[in-house]
Amino acid sequence: MSGQLLPSSLSLNNYLEVFQKVPLLTYLLNSFVTSAIVMIGQLLVSSLAAFAFVFMKFKGRDFVFFLFISTMMIPWEATMVPNFMTIQSLGWTNSYLGLTIPFFALAFGTFLLRQHFKTIPQELYEASQVAGISRLRFFWNVILPVSRSSLITLGIYSFLTNWNMYLWPLLVTNTESARTVQIGLKQLQTQEIASDWGIVMAGVVIVILPTLLLLFAGQKKLQKGLTQGAIK
Amino acid sequence: MNDARDLQPVPSQKSLPKRNLFAFLEGWLYLLPSIILFGVFVFYPMFRTIYLSFFLADQMGPFEFVGLENYQYILSSDSFQSSVKATILFVLYTVPAGILLALFLALLTNEKIKGIGIFRTLFSSTMGMSVAASSVIWMFMYNPSIGVFSRIAEWLGFPAIQWLQDPDYALLAVSLSTVWMNAGFAYLIILGGLQNIDTHLYENAKVAGVSYLYQLRRITLPMLSPTLFFIVTVSFINAFQTFGQIDILTKGGPVESTNVIVYSIYKDAFINNDVGSASAQAVILFFCVLLLTALQFKLGERKVHYQ
Amino acid sequence: MTHVSLTGLKKSYDGKKNVIEQVDLQLQQGEFFVLVGPSGCGKSTILRMIAGLEPITDGELFVNGKRMNDAPPNKRDLSMVFQNYALYPHLNVEQNITFGLHTKKISREEQRRRCQEAADMLGLADYLKRKPRELSGGQRQRVALARAIVTQAPLCLMDEPLSNLDAKLRTRMRSEIRQIQRKLGITMIYVTHDQTEAMTMADRMMILHEGQAMQIGKPLDIYNHPANTFVASFIGSPAMNVMEADVSPSGIVLSPHCTVPNPMKGNVKAASKNVQVGIRPEHILFSAPEQADAVVEVVNTEVLGTETLITFILDNAKEQWIARWNGQWQFSVGDRIPIRFDSDAIHLFSKENGRILWAANDGQPNQTAREVLR
Structure with missing residues (x-):
């Protein structure tokens, strides 16, 4: 790409070349797998906790709720050094484990789902008690299907966030086989900057395409869901 | 029976x-x-x-107890002071501008007009773009020889500016790109808040015949206040935690003019291998965020109107 | 045979203040029993304690002679219909109706048979594959009923099941529920705030007020012999007129210009005593001027078609009375009309605690009333 405002010719060469310069396919796969695992993990862990907060009464519940709130006040960056050490000592660097497990519990996700669970009439729960359905079955067969739209919202949000994560993968991956696509982009940019912006931009397009599509598909849901979760 | x-x-x-x-x-x-x-x-x-934070430590762990020395050291170091300055300036540059921009776009696209969906999608799209990708795009735009900013400057007859290499402009340049990156999320949240407002309120205002500005002041903003409160809190916290664009665009330079606190922590811990100092900074960051949240909740409790 | 029995039932949330005070009740097998009272009176709480959805603070619950205080809801062998129906939005009608039957070890085939039977009974057969949101309010209500029926539980609890329906449908469902209950021979405990529902459906009913049982009995008995002013004004629409008055041996002084003869013929000794007089609207009659107890000023008339409600005042403008007369009567506001009180239908209540002192319509004054008045 020279200095012209409009490119002189269109070609897909840059897209082919970017796959040769860096192992972009591996990075894409890594990003996809970790994002999917984190998404499922967050949905499961958050919905279990939200269910307990809404449909159960037991000693210590309010205290735990307070603990959950307090995690939102702790900036993740303030804890990254010991977290990195933990992952290192567990031998989880350069693995999906290290990229995913630390993010399974999500206070925001728990609140968002709690907000939705609270709109489910308590009578549904009581009716299932009269019918003799166990709590776990009620959670699985009633609560999760009924909350499908909130779960999708949270799922999209969590996939987006994890696909776009930068600092943590930068810390815990240093091999080509483990890197995610965002780090790949940085690598591409540092190594290609002098030579060819066209290739770098091709990389950018490939990286943002999946999330942009996901965002467009789920925009309405996100807009509604995030506002609900955010405002009591 | x-x-x-x-x-x-x-x-x-x-x-x-x-x-x-x-x-x-x-x-x-x-x-x-x-x-x-x-x-x-x-x-x-x-x-x-x-x-x-009370130890001399490297990535292997602590090796010598030093009490408050880490804190004394960083509080007196020029590097940390410039880092604090950069962080505060960065927050001031990005948060108000970002929210105002998002609010403006959301008000603009809250009308029910055919084809408005395209604009809504467009304005929220930066939420789907990663910090790394956005930074690369902005890096290209800031490029002194081929970037769009230089070309406009050139066309207008101004001298080309080394946006990311000039200590006077680098933080501004990074802030501008950050406003753009964060606008999508803020826009989406504010638009959601706007759409939650009961349309009957506006119908009643129409019947009463009040002006648009009056509606904005007496209906929209008060009803939107919980949403705005939320987005202000989140934006502040996010701004304090900015890392990616700094790492890609400037690496904290030039002359530490964009060395915001999280980048400084990262550099100390993982490049200079001074975990004690990094931890002390992390603790300071933690208390700043805590203070900020507490402050905002204190203020928010009084001012915010919840339905 | 006694099916459900409550003895000394109490409920308290904070351990200090009882929201339910000492409820005693015996329900017969196959009885339709209604708990009725204004909102917040504790009727739903009692129902939920019977269901096992709320722990019982004190007292005992027996079902078929077995103590059930601590049994979980599904071990109490009952079904329940909720005010908002509690239908599962993601399940279709059939799945909703058979929800939970598998826990009772009922075969798929039997589940389907019961579902079909209940659906036929309630006219839901064409809707079995629909989701709740595709049904009208009345159909949803029927699905909730069907779900209770298929369990074949001998005891059914209903918590305001008709309050979300419009007036017309409510009237129809009243009789439908009653017919189903009779046909299946189940015992029913039915909670409502609507006194019409209670009057029209109940074999017996309990009127509750602030956690206390005000009166238990058959609807007509309660209507004719309210135990206190609360019951008197709660049951019956429009409500019984209850006004302060002075009683002397010769008469009841309703206002300076209106004294009706003392109906307590035997009680000549009764001294002047401040009481409350209660008389139902239908017992205030239009009168020939020479026989009138009073000439009153009309404040408002409501012509309902077969009957007319006349709101009037005696002397005190703040005390509005209501009379109900058959037929269509046209009065203008301010008209003065002669009326007469049916002295065989007068109730006297204590001014202090609202309890009944004396009622004319049972022929003889009751024991306690005589004592109080003496």
Whole structure:
């Protein structure tokens, strides 16, 4: 790409070349797998906790709720050094484990789902008690299907966030086989900057395409869901 | 009707505490995954960070207790002072501008007009673009020889500016790109808040015949205040935690003019291998965020109108 | 045969203040029993304690002679219909109706048979594959009923099941529920705030007020012999007129210009005593001027078609009375009309605690009333 405002010719060469310069396919796969695992993990862990907060009464519940709130006040960056050490000592660097497990519990996700669970009439729960359905079955067969739209919202949000994560993968991956696509982009940019912006931009397009599509598909849901979760 | 219908054996009086105990255990069981994960990856590292901040330490762990020396050292170091300055300036540049921009775009696209969906999608699209990708795009735009900014400047007859290499402009340049990156999320949230406002309120205002500005001041903004409160809080916290664009665009330079606190922590911990100093900075960051949240909740409680 | 029995039932949330005070009740097999009272009176709480959804603070619950205080809801062998129906939005009608039957070890085939039977009974057969949101309010209500029926539980609890329906449908469902209950021979405990529902459906009913049982009995007995002013004004629409008055041996002084003869013929000794007089609207009659107890000023008339409600005042403008007359009557506001009180239908209540002192329509004054008045 020279200095012209409009490119002189269109070609897909840059897209082919970017796959040769860096192992972009591996990075894409890594990003996809970790994002999917984190998404499922967050949905499961958050919905279990939200269910307990809404449909159960037991000693210590309010205290735990307070603990959950307090995690939102702790900036993740303030804890990254010991977290990195933990992952290192567990031998989880350069693995999906290290990229995913630390993010399974999500206070925001728990609140968002709690907000939705609270709109489910308590009578549904009581009716299932009269019918003799166990709590776990009620959670699985009633609560999760009924909350499908909130779960999708949270799922999209969590996939987006994890696909776009930068600092943590930068810390815990240093091999080509483990890197995610965002780090790949940085690598591409540092190594290609002098030579060819066209290739770098091709990389950018490939990286943002999946999330942009996901965002467009789920925009309405996100807009509604995030506002609900955010405002009591 | 069968009178002698056989019922299940009736639990005795003693079973009530047993049921409570069971409910207690079951409740905690559902919370257990979250509690363990929060314990290992949030609370433990938080206390560990505080602990490490009192030691000389590297990535292997602490090796010498030094009390408050880390704090004394960083508070007196020029590097940390410039980092604090950069962080505060960065927050001031990005948060108000970002929210105002998002609010403006949201008000603009809240009308029910054909084809408005395209604009809504467009304005929220930066939410789907990663910090890394956005930074690369902005890096290209800031490029002194081929970037769009230089070309416009050139066309207008101004001298080309080394946006990212000039200590006077680098932070501004990074802030501008950050406003753009964060606008999508803020826009989406504010638009959601606007759409939650009961349309009857506006219909009534129409019947009463008040002006648009009056509606904005007396209906929209008060009804939107919980949303705005939320987005202000989140934006502040996000701004304090900015890392990616700094790493890609400037690496904290030039002359540490964009060395915001998280980047400074990262550099100390993972490049200079001075974990003690990094931990002390992390603790300071933690208290700043805590103070900010507490302050905002204190203010928010009074000012914000919840439905 | 006694099916459900409550003895000394109490409920308290904070351990200090009882929201339910000492409820005693015996329900017969196959009885339709209604708990009725204004909102917040504790009727739903009692129902939920019977269901096992709320713990019982004190007192005992027996079902078929077995103590059930601590049994979980599904071990109490009952079904329940909720005010908002509690239908599962993601399940279709059939799945909703058979929800939970598997826990009772009922075969798929039997489940389907019962579902079909209940659906036929309630006219839901064509809707079995629909989701709740595709049904009208009345159909949803029927699905909730069907779900209770298929369990074949001998006891059914209903918590304001008709309050979300419009007036017309409510009237129809009243009789439908009653017919189903009779046909299946189940015992029903039915909670409502609507006194019309209670009057029209109940075999017996309990009127509750602030957690206390005000009166238990058959609807007509309660209507004719209210135990206190609360019951008197709660049951019956429009409500019984209850006004302060002075009683002397010769008469009841309703206002300076209106004294009706003392109906307590035997009680000549009764001294002047401040009481409350209660008389139902239908017992205030239009009168020939020469026989009138009073000439009153009309404040408002409501012509309902077969009957007319006349709101009037005696002397005190703040005390509005209501009379109900058959037929269509046209009065203008301010008209003065002669009326007469049916002295065989007058109730006297204590001014202090609202309890009944004396009622004319049962022929003889009751024991306690005589004592109080003496």
